[in-house]
Amino acid sequence: MKFSTDHFLYGGDYNPEQWLSTPEILEEDIILMKQAHVNAVTLGVFAWSALEPSNDEYHFEWLERIIDRLYENGISVILATPSGARPKWLAQRWPEVLRTDAFRRRALYGGRHNHCYSSPVYRKKTAQIDRLLAQRFGRHPAVILWHVSNEFGGECHCALCQQSFREWLQARYGTISRLNEAWYTLFWSHIYDSFDDVESPSPLGEEHLMGLNLDWKRFVTERTGDFLAHEIHALREGGARQPVTTNFMYDYAGLDYQKLSDLVDIVSWDAYPLWHSAPDARIAAECALQHDRMRSIRKGPFLLMESALSSTNWQPVSRLKRPGLLQAQGLQALAHGSDSILYFQMRQSRGASEKLHSALIGHSGTGDTRVFYEAAQTGLALQQLRELCGTQAPAHAAVFYDTQNRWALEGSEGPRNAGIYYRETVQKCYNALRRLGLNVDVLDQTQPLEGYHIVAAPMLYQLRGDIVERLCEFVERGGSLLCTALTGVTDDSDLCFLGATPYGMTELLGLQRTEVDALYDGESNTLVRQAADTTDFAPVYRCSRLCELIKLSSAKPLLVYGEDFYRGTPAATINQYGRGFAFYLSADAEDSCFNDLLRFIALRAQLPIRFPQGLPEGLELTERIGPQGSYIFLQNFSNASQPVPTLPAAQFFWGTRGPKNVDLLSPFDTAIFKLPASEAFDENNKGVSVL
Ligand code: GAL
Ligand code: ZN
Numbered sequence: 150m151k152f153s154t155d156h157f158l159y160g161g162d163y164n165p166e167q168w169l170s171t172p173e174i175l176e177e178d179i180i181l182m183k184q185a186h187v188n189a190v191t192l193g194v195f196a197w198s199a200l201e202p203s204n205d206e207y208h209f210e211w212l213e214r215i216i217d218r219l220y221e222n223g224i225s226v227i228l229a230t231p232s233g234a235r236p237k238w239l240a241q242r243w244p245e246v247l248r249t250d251a252f253r254r255r256a257l258y259g260g261r262h263n264h265c266y267s268s269p270v271y272r273k274k275t276a277q278i279d280r281l282l283a284q285r286f287g288r289h290p291a292v293i294l295w296h297v298s299n300e301f302g303g304e305c306h307c308a309l310c311q312q313s314f315r316e317w318l319q320a321r322y323g324t325i326s327r328l329n330e331a332w333y334t335l336f337w338s339h340i341y342d343s344f345d346d347v348e349s350p351s352p353l354g355e356e357h358l359m360g361l362n363l364d365w366k367r368f369v370t371e372r373t374g375d376f377l378a379h380e381i382h383a384l385r386e387g388g389a390r391q392p393v394t395t396n397f398m399y400d401y402a403g404l405d406y407q408k409l410s411d412l413v414d415i416v417s418w419d420a421y422p423l424w425h426s427a428p429d430a431r432i433a434a435e436c437a438l439q440h441d442r443m444r445s446i447r448k449g450p451f452l453l454m455e456s457a458l459s460s461t462n463w464q465p466v467s468r469l470k471r472p473g474l475l476q477a478q479g480l481q482a483l484a485h486g487s488d489s490i491l492y493f494q495m496r497q498s499r500g501a502s503e504k505l506h507s508a509l510i511g512h513s514g515t516g517d518t519r520v521f522y523e524a525a526q527t528g529l530a531l532q533q534l535r536e537l538c539g540t541q542a543p544a545h546a547a548v549f550y551d552t553q554n555r556w557a558l559e560g561s562e563g564p565r566n567a568g569i570y571y572r573e574t575v576q577k578c579y580n581a582l583r584r585l586g587l588n589v590d591v592l593d594q595t596q597p598l599e600g601y602h603i604v605a606a607p608m609l610y611q612l613r614g615d616i617v618e619r620l621c622e623f624v625e626r627g628g629s630l631l632c633t634a635l636t637g638v639t640d641d642s643d644l645c646f647l648g649a650t651p652y653g654m655t656e657l658l659g660l661q662r663t664e665v666d667a668l669y670d671g672e673s674n675t676l677v678r679q680a681a682d683t684t685d686f687a688p689v690y691r692c693s694r695l696c697e698l699i700k701l702s703s704a705k706p707l708l709v710y711g712e713d714f715y716r717g718t719p720a721a722t723i724n725q726y727g728r729g730f731a732f733y734l735s736a737d738a739e740d741s742c743f744n745d746l747l748r749f750i751a752l753r754a755q756l757p758i759r760f761p762q763g764l765p766e767g768l769e770l771t772e773r774i775g776p777q778g779s780y781i782f783l784q785n786f787s788n789a790s791q792p793v794p795t796l797p798a799a800q801f802f803w804g805t806r807g808p809k810n811v812d813l814l815s816p817f818d819t820a821i822f823k824l825p826a827s828e829a830f831d832e833n834n835k836g837v838s839v840l
Pocket of ligand 1: 299300419421455457461462493503506
């Protein structure tokens with residue numbers, strides 16, 4: 150099943166169960182939500198106690214009443230299953246539902262998102278309530294989507310989970326000796342005699358066995374996925390016809406989301422960047438990468454399920470969103486492929502931990518606030534932008550940001566325990582491509598490479614499956630590939646490859662690694678351009694943290710090290726392979742080096758680049774394409790006004806300030822230009838510069 154909508158969803162989490170004794174508030178909320186152009190709310194997240202106040206005693210009438218009222222008022226419902234937080238009676242009667250931590254301590258009752266996914270009782274009770282909810286609301290015309298649980302995450306080390314981990318390992322390895330080989334347990338005499346001896350990683354026990362750590366993380370994803378599938382199954386058993394989703398989190402590395410993607414009908418996620426904690430241009434670029442990652446999971450529209458209207462209460466500092474940012478952040482999600490802007494939350498709670506979190510309707514209970522006004526403006530904008538709903542955001546360029554590789558790199562002892570900076574390196578590649586005005590997909594190494602012209606696969610330390618063959622084939626057929634330091638070091642069990650590395654790629658890259666130097670914080674080296682007369686590169690760049698030493702076979706140097714005992718040896722290279730080129734950057738270089746190298750790569754790849762000189766810092770360009778044409782979003786996330794570059798053949802379509810003054814974008818302003826389908830900027834229109 151697929152979720153699709155013909156209009157952008159606008160609204161967010163709403164907890165009417167907190168206001169049942171003041172029905173006038175519920176009525177006022179509906180009036181205010183309509184004023185803000187809200188058309189969808191998420192109900193039922195954490196509502197278990199109100200739905201089942203004691204074992205097997207169900208009260209759905211209040212929920213039905215509110216769903217009906219919302220429906221009468223043109224507001225759809227995304228209905229959550231309540232399993233994100235359990236009622237006290239459940240934990241008291243069946244303590245096995247509580248999670249056990251890595252120290253093997255069973256939690257006391259409290260908090261949320263902290264249950265055991267293996268517990269038969271938890272599974273039984275969630276299935277029971279989910280089934281009943283589905284029976285009651287599975288065909289309700291207001292309910293358009295199921296929201297399973299909330300922000301799945303964390304892990305449980307209880308005896309039940311240990312047992313299923315052992316069974317999972319048995320299925321994966323077959324014999325214990327295969328497990329011993331894969332985990333290299335002869336080292337420090339850690340050989341297992343039987344699967345029954347295996348314990349999940351623990352600070353009290355085994356922490357250093359990377360094979361165990363990786364398999365445990367894979368198992369946690371599998372367990373979580375199994376629990377998600379279990380809930381979906383219960384909804385279907387209850388007769389629910391609507392599509393399902395579950396909300397993913399910002400840059401969350403505890404789960405391999407790619408593995409959960411087939412279970413849901415649409416990807417949705419919660420975006421809470423730390424706006425204003427650093428230059429907003431930087432925060433916006435980081436958030437853009439996360440949006441693109443979510444879109445790339447299923448290569449299609451996703452939903453922004455939660456975001457904050459203004460401040461959050463849980464970040465270190467509850468900074469207000471500056472005027473205009475509420476709309477800019479929402480439209481950024483849209484630009485990157487979201488078919489919704491949803492918030493946490495519609496009405497601010499009176500008590501408990503989130504009483505000071507921003508909301509559409511605050512404690513004052515009025516719409517006469519800055520936040521409400523900006524939210525209403527944004528709701529109106531979504532109505533005006535309706536024809537963009539469901540359009541795609543296809544990309545010619547891709548960057549790998551691979552969760553399992555992240556586990557391995559960040560968990561590896563050496564070469565740099567003081568910080569390996571994987572995410573930052575991915576971000577540098579991503580920013581460099583986006584500066585050129587390109588849409589970028591953010592992929593896992595298991596995803597298909599067809600259709601891309603450029604793939605940047607930074608720090609691809611762990612190689613799984615047939616990735617080497619696929620990368621070789623990609624370049625052979627004419628693609629351009631960028632690899633960087635620490636490529637091709639270990640296999641999926643974190644065993645180092647024997648022989649020349651980057652493993653399997655020495656011919657592709659035309660080089661091999663000889664040594665890896667890690668630099669202390671504060672130390673640096675330089676990268677010097679090889680051809681003195683070129684304008685492709687600056688004379689010199691700074692690099693730090695990681696400097697690999699490489700020996701070239703067929704590759705040609707573009708940059709060489711400027712200092713240290715490896716001064717003059719290659720650091721950035723190009724190698725022709727089949728019809729394409731493979732590039733290598735062996736050091737952790739500064740941003741401008743990534744920018745120049747990826748521009749050099751993109752120009753050689755003859756990609757349609759709108760801005761070969763690079764967009765100004767903080768100005769984002771993103772494109773959605775549909776049957777009626779292409780929509781180019783320009784957004785200013787810098788703190789200064791930015792001139793709008795001319796886009797030939799494009800017509801003004803929408804702007805924060807209407808059609809006036811669109812040649813200058815103020816901070817947080819957006820302008821959207823439309824190119825008719827016939828003029829769409831594509832491969833046949835290569836290399837045009839419009840600046
Ligand atoms: C999310 C969570 C919501 C709410 C929100 C506050 O992570 O899913 O329930 O707590 O944070 O920002
Ligand atoms: Zn457990």
